[in-house]
Amino acid sequence: MNKICRGCGVKLQTESKEKLGYVKNEEMDYCMRCFRLIHYHDYENAFVEKNPKEIIEKVNKMKGFAFFFVDFLNLHEEAISFYKEIYLPKVFVVSKLDLIPKELSFEKIKTWLKEVYHIEEDILFVQEKKMESLKKIMDKIQSQKEKNIFFLGVTNAGKSSILNSFLENNDLTVSSMPNTTLDFLKVDFDDFCIYDTPGLYYHGVSDDLLQKSIGKGMIHPITYPLKPEATLVIEHTLKIKMNVLNNITWYGVKSISLEKEYKENTFAFQKEIPANSCVFVKGIGFFAIKDECIMSFDGLQEENISIVPSFRR
Numbered sequence: 001m002n003k004i005c006r007g008c009g010v011k012l013q014t015e016s017k018e019k020l021g022y023v024k025n026e027e028m029d030y031c032m033r034c035f036r037l038i039h040y041h042d043y044e045n046a047f048v049e050k051n052p053k054e055i056i057e058k059v060n061k062m063k064g065f066a067f068f069f070v071d072f073l074n075l076h077e078e079a080i081s082f083y084k085e086i087y088l089p090k091v092f093v094v095s096k097l098d099l100i101p102k103e104l105s106f107e108k109i110k111t112w113l114k115e116v117y118h119i120e121e122d123i124l125f126v127q128e129k130k131m132e133s134l135k136k137i138m139d140k141i142q143s144q145k146e147k148n149i150f151f152l153g154v155t156n157a158g159k160s161s162i163l164n165s166f167l168e169n170n171d172l173t174v175s176s177m178p179n180t181t182l183d184f185l186k187v188d189f190d191d192f193c194i195y196d197t198p199g200l201y202y203h204g205v206s207d208d209l210l211q212k213s214i215g216k217g218m219i220h221p222i223t224y225p226l227k228p229e230a231t232l233v234i235e236h237t238l239k240i241k242m243n244v245l246n247n248i249t250w251y252g253v254k255s256i257s258l259e260k261e262y263k264e265n266t267f268a269f270q271k272e273i274p275a276n277s278c279v280f281v282k283g284i285g286f287f288a289i290k291d292e293c294i295m296s297f298d299g300l301q302e303e304n305i306s307i308v309p310s311f312r313r
Contacts, residue, residue, distance in 0.1 A: 004185070005029070005031040005034055007031070009185030010031055012026075014026065017032070020033065052200040053085075055197055056152075059152065060085075060086065060087045060088065064088055064147070064148030064149060064195075065088060065089050065090065065140075065141075065146050065149055066089070066090040066091075066149075066152055067090070067091055067093050067124075067151050067153075067159070068093060068153055069093045069152070069159040069162070070083075070092070070094060070157055071096040071099060071154075071156075072094060072095075072096060072097075072099045072219075072251075073099060073285045074154050074280075074283065075094070075109075075113070075280075076282060076308070077280075077306040077308065079154050080117045082152075082200050086152065088150070089144075090121055091121055091123070091124055091140060092113070092119050092123045093123075093124045093125075093137075094106075094109065094125045094126070095158045095162065096157075096158055097126065098127060099219050099253075101220065101221055101251075103221075104311065109125075109311060110123045112309075117308075124137070124140070126162060128158055128161045128162045128165045134165060137162070141189070147191060147192050147193055148192075148193050149189075149192050149193065149195065150195045151195065151197060153199065153200065154199060154200050155199030155200060156199060157199065159196065159199075160196055163194065184196070219252065219253065221249045221250065221251050222249065222258070223247055223248070223249045223250075224249075224250065225245065226242050226245070226247075227242075227245050228242060228243055228244060228245065230260050230261070230262055231260065231262070231265050232258060232260055233258070233259045233261055234257070234284070234299075237300075238281065238297070238300050239265055239296075239297070239299050240287075240295060240297055241267060241295070241296040242293050242295055242296075243295075243296075244291070244293050244294075246289065246291050247290045248287045248288065248289055248290070249287065250286075250287055251285050251286050251288065265298065266298065267297060268299075269296070269297055270295065270296045271294070271295050271297065271305060272294055273289050273292065273294065273295050273307060274307075275292040276290065276310045277289045277307055277309060278307070278308050278311070279295065280307075281304065282304040283304075
């Protein structure tokens with residue numbers, strides 16, 4: 001059977017229900033996984049991890065132009081390292097504008113990205129279903145000599161949703177499940193071939209937490225005066241403690257719970273935090289830290305903490 005799923009890009013097959021790409025008959029355009037995601041929001045056994053290095057290597061072997069999508073809550077070092085490994089001509093795209101608090105201008109974020117992460121290419125700010133955003137993407141595509149266009153980015157950055165809006169259809173499967181897109185999925189647009197690609201996935205962050213951290217609507221930062229004797233608990237699992245009284249501001253979606261507790265806890269590791277820093281918890285959100293301190297962490301891997309200078313300086 002020489003046919004791919006229109007929703008996720010996986011090769012379709014009729015032999016095994018347990019394998020990816022299964023369809024009941026050859027007339028079906030969507031695999032059963034996509035069918036159940038679209039119609040029943042069935043996430044059971046839907047997650048399939050893809051190796052980010054393999055995706056980037058495949059793109060680098062081709063000619064074309066790359067759009068790299070990252071949402072506001074995931075502007076941390078690992079996401080930027082993915083971007084830096086793309087050798088094609090490219091543009092950095094900050095997606096899900098509805099998350100960005102009113103206090104932050106796009107120009108302030110752009111300046112921060114250029115100064116802290118040394119991004120030299122163009123930086124676009126886009127939102128699905130917004131004509132102004134879609135026009136930015138269309139203009140950038142039509143200015144390219146290369147005919148292959150790649151939509152890449154961290155998982156759940158909204159690239160498939162934006163591509164659906166851009167193409168004025170809903171053919172691509174979109175869900176809150178990480179790595180909904182399973183393989184390179186080619187879509188013809190004018191004289192160009194646009195490739196939707198699997199999301200680049202963060203190791204060590206649970207699928208449930210990634211799903212829960214996907215939100216819509218503007219973020220309203222919450223400031224906590226955190227005392228040394230208090231522990232801040234995220235989603236009843238991730239624990240954070242400071243060695244001095246400090247004001248910390250949380251940027252994250254409302255669906256992520258934060259609570260204080262006052263009891264003895266053990267912690268897996270510590271980090272020295274310079275004054276005026278952002279501490280990213282990969283896949284979830286970040287803290288803006290005002291004063292220099294030592295932060296203790298538990299309930300996550302050390303590699304999932306990223307510390308960079310704050311845009312609130």
